[in-house]
Amino acid sequence: MGKKTAIITGTSSGFGLLTAIELAKNGFYVIATMRDVSKAAKLEELAESHNVKDAIQVQPLDVTSSESIDQFQVFVNTLTSVDVLVNNAGFAMGGFGEEVAIEEYRRQFETNFFGTIAVTQTVLPSMRQQRSGKIIYLSSISGQIGFPGLSPYVSSKFALEGFSECLRLELKPLGIDVALVEPGSYKTNIWSSGKQIAKKSMLEDSPYYTYMKSFEQQIETEKARFGDPLEVAQLICSLAISDEIKKLRHPIGKGVKLGISLRKCIPWSRWEKLFFHRLGQKG
Ligand SMILES: NC(=O)c1ccc[n+]([C@@H]2O[C@H](COP(=O)([O-])OP(=O)(O)OC[C@H]3O[C@@H](n4cnc5c(N)ncnc54)[C@H](OP(=O)(O)O)[C@@H]3O)[C@@H](O)[C@H]2O)c1
Numbered sequence: 001m002g003k004k005t006a007i008i009t010g011t012s013s014g015f016g017l018l019t020a021i022e023l024a025k026n027g028f029y030v031i032a033t034m035r036d037v038s039k040a041a042k043l044e045e046l047a048e049s050h051n052v053k054d055a056i057q058v059q060p061l062d063v064t065s066s067e068s069i070d071q072f073q074v075f076v077n078t079l080t081s082v083d084v085l086v087n088n089a090g091f092a093m094g095g096f097g098e099e100v101a102i103e104e105y106r107r108q109f110e111t112n113f114f115g116t117i118a119v120t121q122t123v124l125p126s127m128r129q130q131r132s133g134k135i136i137y138l139s140s141i142s143g144q145i146g147f148p149g150l151s152p153y154v155s156s157k158f159a160l161e162g163f164s165e166c167l168r169l170e171l172k173p174l175g176i177d178v179a180l181v182e183p184g185s186y187k188t189n190i191w192s193s194g195k196q197i198a199k200k201s202m203l204e205d206s207p208y209y210t211y212m213k214s215f216e217q218q219i220e221t222e223k224a225r226f227g228d229p230l231e232v233a234q235l236i237c238s239l240a241i242s243d244e245i246k247k248l249r250h251p252i253g254k255g256v257k258l259g260i261s262l263r264k265c266i267p268w269s270r271w272e273k274l275f276f277h278r279l280g281q282k283g
Pocket residue numbers: 009010011012013014015016034035036039061062063064088089090091092111115138139140141182183184185186187188189190191193194
């Protein structure tokens with residue numbers, strides 16, 4: 001039997017890049033997609049050093065471009081099977097609800113939500129015909145818990161969670177497993193080049209300017225304690241190689257499981273108090 005095939009979106013950096021290497025090391029033939037293939041050098045270098053260069057093929061894919069999706073569909077149709085899809089491409093838009101332009105919310109959703117659905121639809125006919133496959137979504141702790149100053153990102157991940165929950169129930173009877181990986185904070189580019197702030201919240205005359213700056217400062221201070229992204233890549237790989245993914249949600253990272261269970265179990269009024277206490281603010 002030939003190698004199993006895994007497709008990953010957003011492999012130029014972070015979780016996507018490391019997952020491509022982990023899956024290749026574990027016997028998959030990896031279709032590593034990225035919107036700008038001129039960024040493939042880092043992945044190729046790492047693949048070379050792990051001796052898995054022949055198991056990785058780079059393909060162009062911008063999840064927000066219908067032209068790119070159509071071209072990718074043509075490529076997918078040439079594959080004999082698609083065993084795993086890792087929907088990883090994403091970025092984080094911050095800003096306060098009063099100030100985030102609708103266009104900015106749309107841009108966030110185009111990548112983190114609609115783009116993800118579009119890529120999923122390119123592989124579903126093959127997986128359905130095979131009656132097997134695994135689709136893994138990079139959600140976040142922000143797919144379960146809201147944070148002030150982060151509503152574009154949080155909303156896009158909540159939407160992704162709703163979509164994936166429905167899809168899991170639609171596809172399980174067809175032999176296809178859907179899973180959500182929900183990381184806390186990890187050291188990737190999402191905190192630098194992958195971060196965008198709504199234009200208005202960055203203007204000094206914004207009523208939220210100081211609030212926004214203090215969040216940014218907090219992230220800068222905490223960055224050094226963020227997790228090693230390899231942990232997440234290894235979790236994704238363990239889901240990909242398992243016989244069956246038995247659970248929909250897979251939280252990972254410092255305090256993530258606890259945070260999510262508290263958010264679900266304790267009354268909202270207590271949660272809110274706890275939340276503001278942690279931020280050092282009055283609710
Ligand atoms: N790091 C964390 O703490 C954390 C926590 C929870 C969830 N996540 C999620 O993990 C996923 C991966 O992020 P990361 O942390 O690894 O950040 P990252 O290093 O910034 O990687 C994001 C990847 O997505 C790609 N991308 C962005 N827009 C794209 C588009 N339109 N089409 C195709 N690819 C696109 C980026 O490509 P370019 O290089 O071209 O920009 C990059 O390869 C995201 O969905 C993110 O929300 C991250």
